[in-house]
Amino acid sequence: MRYISEDNFFALLGALRSDYEVYVPVKKGDKRFYKRFIPPTVQPIEGKKKDGEVLKPAQTDDIVIGEVRPVEPLKAFFYSAREVVAEGFKDYIPHSTDKPFAIVGVKACDLKGFKVQDYVFSGKGRSDSGEKDGDYRDPLYIKNREQNLIIASDCTCAINTCFCLALGIKPHPQEDFDINLSQIKGGFVVESGSPKGERLIKKHSSLFEEARQGYIAERERLRTGVIKEVEGNIKENHVPHQDLYKGIIAKNIESTIWPDKAKTCVECGACNVICPTCHCFLLYDQKDEKRMERLRIWDSCMIKDFARVAGGANPRPKLWMRLRNRFEKKFDFFPKAAGIYACTGCGRCISACPAKIDIRDVLKELVGNV
Numbered sequence: 096m097r098y099i100s101e102d103n104f105f106a107l108l109g110a111l112r113s114d115y116e117v118y119v120p121v122k123k124g125d126k127r128f129y130k131r132f133i134p135p136t137v138q139p140i141e142g143k144k145k146d147g148e149v150l151k152p153a154q155t156d157d158i159v160i161g162e163v164r165p166v167e168p169l170k171a172f173f174y175s176a177r178e179v180v181a182e183g184f185k186d187y188i189p190h191s192t193d194k195p196f197a198i199v200g201v202k203a204c205d206l207k208g209f210k211v212q213d214y215v216f217s218g219k220g221r222s223d224s225g226e227k228d229g230d231y232r233d234p235l236y237i238k239n240r241e242q243n244l245i246i247a248s249d250c251t252c253a254i255n256t257c258f259c260l261a262l263g264i265k266p267h268p269q270e271d272f273d274i275n276l277s278q279i280k281g282g283f284v285v286e287s288g289s290p291k292g293e294r295l296i297k298k299h300s301s302l303f304e305e306a307r308q309g310y311i312a313e314r315e316r317l318r319t320g321v322i323k324e325v326e327g328n329i330k331e332n333h334v335p336h337q338d339l340y341k342g343i344i345a346k347n348i349e350s351t352i353w354p355d356k357a358k359t360c361v362e363c364g365a366c367n368v369i370c371p372t373c374h375c376f377l378l379y380d381q382k383d384e385k386r387m388e389r390l391r392i393w394d395s396c397m398i399k400d401f402a403r404v405a406g407g408a409n410p411r412p413k414l415w416m417r418l419r420n421r422f423e424k425k426f427d428f429f430p431k432a433a434g435i436y437a438c439t440g441c442g443r444c445i446s447a448c449p450a451k452i453d454i455r456d457v458l459k460e461l462v463g464n465v
């Protein structure tokens with residue numbers, strides 16, 4: 096276990112920019128978003144003077160490595176909302192870059208999303224934990240998974256919608272990262288989680304030191320505090336634990352829960368696009384001045400035309416059927432197909448839904464009806 100001071104950490108991010116496009120979480124109001132990292136600079140602006148020079152405040156001020164997950168799901172870095180998948184111009188990809196991404200501050204709930212995305216796009220299951228292999232390999236996704244760098248970090252607090260522990264996920268990363276940062280006073284306890292992470296630490300070894308026992312003890316104390324916060328959320332909202340999810344969809348297939356819950360849904364699809372595990376996409380062809388190209392965009396199973404086929408037949412014409420399908424996929428299809436629930440308890444869909452349809456309430460009712 097290593098330690099890196101805050102100053103050395105920002106020096107590391109600066110150094111990473113030669114090989115990666117570095118993205119860090121920044122805070123605006125009470126929300127966090129990924130933003131391209133720009134090292135602190137000294138630039139002339141009106142205001143504070145030091146040694147006769149006018150200084151711009153350090154651009155690291157709004158960076159939050161701890162706290163909770165950003166608004167955007169991690170999948171956006173691995174499987175773009177809109178990308179050319181056959182014969183096209185790279186300029187169409189909104190954040191096209193020649194460099195891979197280094198994504199900083201990734202939280203445990205988003206890393207769990209990899210289990211679903213990897214199954215779908217790289218056909219990778221984990222037989223050691225009962226997961227099964229998928230049968231499709233997406234070269235774009237696989238390339239991004241191999242090249243991008245994940246610098247994960249512990250959650251240092253919880254927001255009201257966090258319920259990761261109900262899905263068996265601790266609010267600090269345990270796998271699927273290259274290095275993980277646990278914020279303590281003045282710096283971070285650093286753990287490597289892959290050969291790539293280990294190589295990175297070796298390459299920049301002068302920035303790291305061995306973590307003292309006191310640092311590790313502080314990390315454990317902070318981790319325990321956040322676990323208590325999430326446990327409090329789960330208790331307050333009566334969220335059932337995943338051990339109780341087996342069979343909840345089959346036993347409620349004709350329940351009135353679905354039409355009741357769907358009453359306020361406006362079919363916007365926000366619950367799908369914001370979800371770190373949702374992965375359905377639509378392929379369409381677009382004509383350029385010179386040639387055709389095929390694009391892939393994120394799709395939503397809540398939208399009426401999602402499953403409509405040529406000729407107009409639709410297996411899920413009613414909104415409540417599509418809501419039921421969303422839950423069926425997450426809590427019945429995926430555990431059967433891949434051995435995992437397709438939900439990480441990140442709570443994004445709760446905040447995003449304009450109809451205030453709360454997945455915790457649906458789970459509560461489904462479990463209560465078993």
Ligand code: SF4
Nearest residue numbers: 370438439441442444
């Ligand atoms: S279903 Fe909702 S809570 Fe579960 S992973 Fe998706 S966005 Fe997060």
Ligand code: SF4
Nearest residue numbers: 360361363364366448
């Ligand atoms: S976010 Fe809410 S309103 Fe929008 S489709 Fe999903 S359930 Fe319906």
